[in-house]
Amino acid sequence: MGSNNKKHRDRESRKRRHRSPSDSYEDSSPKEKKHKHHHKHKHRRDKDKKKDKNKYNYISDDSDIVEVPVEDNVQKSSPQRTVNVEEPNTSRSSESLSIEDTNKLRAKLGLKPLDLRPSADATSSSNGSSRSKDNKLTESKLKDDWGEFYHKPADNWAVKAQQEKFRSKLAERKEKRELHNKLSKVKTLGESDEEEDAVSWVDKNRKIEESKKEAERRAKMLEELDAQFGIGEVIESEERERKNQQYTSQNLRGLKVDHDIDDIAEEKNIILTLKDKGVLEEEDDVLVNVNMIDDERYRKNIENKKTKNIYNQFEEEFDQFGNPIEKSVLSKYDEEINGLKKAGFTLGSDISFEARKQQAMNEAVRINLAKKKLERIADTDLKLASEYYNEDELAKFKKPKKIRRKIRPKSKLLSVEDLEKTADNEGIESIGSRRPKYKVNPEDFNIDDTADINGPIDFTIDEKDGILEQVLKAKKIKHRENMVGDMVTDTLVKTEVKEENVDSGSIVLNATAEFCRSLGDIPTYGKAGNRDEDEDLEMNFENNLKDENSSDEDVQIIESSGWNSVDPNETRKIPEVVPQEVQILDEEPDVSKGMGAALKVAMSKGYLEKEDNARPSNSRLAHLQAKHYSIEDKVYGDDGERGGRRGDRYAGPIQDFKEREGFKPNVKLEYIDDEGHILNSKEAFRYLSHKFHGKGPGKNKVEKRIKKGVQEQLMKKMSSTDTPLGTLNMLQAKQKESQSPFVVLSGNKQTQNTMISKVSRR
């Protein structure tokens, strides 16, 4: 555009130049110029025109249309195209030759003249009027190296679809017509009936009948002929022969049938066929019924479904007669290992016998079973159920036996002979005894041995007995008491001996007793009776102890149960608790007694530490330490690894390392105060720290420490058995003064009722 503007300017300037001398008509100057320009080439163009007219006539008309001068009258503000056309005349840079000029030029250069037919390009740009008309022609026509050709027009899809539709419709119609034609020939039922009337039907039937009769007659004639020639006899004989040759049961003898004989029902025809077998197998033929094989397979499938592969080694199986089937180990795999066992039989030989035998056996078993059943029914006579057992039943009814071991024969009094016997048999009898065997020696009797005491006591484990039983027990005890009373009258020796017998007899260590003993005084609150029983036991022990202590006369047999057995006759001695003098305060060991006592005091007061603690740990735990290990060794190893020694990193040690035998350094660091106290680690640290920093502790701290030391001293001087204020001593004094086993702690009058008593206990 810039160039255009420039051109305009140029033009205007020229115009001005032109204007100045002549008139002011604006359009004249370019027109003249144009004319001038044309004039310049006029003579050449004229020549060309002549030539052109001779050669190419077709150009002449068109050239007028394209001719520029027509557009000269258009105003200057017209579109750029006109300007462009104008330009070649005005500007010197952009020039455009006219067609004629160009053609001339082309002719000079040896080129063919311009193709003025409206080509696609030319029409699109130059004249829009003829465009639409020419388009159709030019679009389809294409020019190529091989000549001009037209593109085949594209198919119209809509038309095509329509055609297709029509075609299918026509085809359908055609088919319909054909079908109709075909069906029109077929007669319907009604039509056919119409055609065949009664007369024709009768005729037809008659004909059939006649033909039958004819055939019969003919057959008769032939037979007669045969009879005449004696053919009938021949045939008969043949038939007889054939019968003789028939395959009978004789021929089947020895053949094997692969089915159980029970499966083949009697009075039923079964077709047996030869079983398939391999060509090379040399086995006898086997007869088989196909249906039965199928049945068997079906049965087996069901069986397999039923079993579910449960491993039931211990469950017994019974056959149909109730006899247990013997099973081998892992019998379920037998079939897979050994193949199916098949019950078969051979024809002819001994079926009947075997079958009969089997059947007889079955029958016998069945009868047996039936008998059994009968018997059983007879056996059980029906009875009304009663709520109580009668006496017989009671006798039968077995109570669970109580675990009760009687050690002492109640009714029998021991004699010397018996004793001797027992002495002889001691080895055998006193198996349960814990005590060492010894000769019968009543003086030796050890009262303290609790194992002995266990002996006479009778434990019953069964705790839930009825009242009746309790009553019975009470009676028994009474009886025993009487006996004991008798025994008391006997000589002392006798009783002594008896005691020994008890001892030497089996001592029963009842688990329950042991348990109770071990329970001791642990309070058990689980069951109401439980605790009581335990106490009871304890009491009994004590009682027994007492008894034996005194004269071993009174022997108590206690039935332990939830119930306390009470003997009304007996007035039992209440064991007197001897008030023993109990020292609340331990006696302070007298230092003056001896060195041992002094040491004891020192130990109890903590002046002396136990030797165990005092011993240096090193020697004590020497056995735990690594045997070949010393600190030096460790250091050396570290050095080598880190290359700590710069100079001889690779040289290694100069000397072989010598291990010192039995070197166990016993190092103990002790820090001692300025006053000579041994400091513990904390104090030692503090001490060293103060020294290091040159700054001692504050005044308060020093005072505190001194105070602490004093207190420690006091502690050491203090009595080891009493509080520092002597409370216990005072307490005792008070008790002595008031002559009461207790002390009233609060002096308030209101609370005087609630007195806390302190009873001295063993």
Added chain:
Amino acid sequence: MLEITCNDRLGKKVRVKCNPDDTIEDLKKLIAAQTGTRWDKIVLKKWYTTFKDHIQLQDYEIHDGMNIELYYQ
């Protein structure tokens, strides 16, 4: 027939009429006749494609009214 504008941007702008089956060489000769430069010194370009002498205008798809850059070598 088609008319092409060739412009070197140095002050020469030529409009040339030619046939679509003319070669580039022919075009160059025409241009040379109008401008007065030797045809073999002319290089015709459109963007970065230099037109080769032996190829027809229609093969380069040069249509009527197109601008072609004009260079000299």
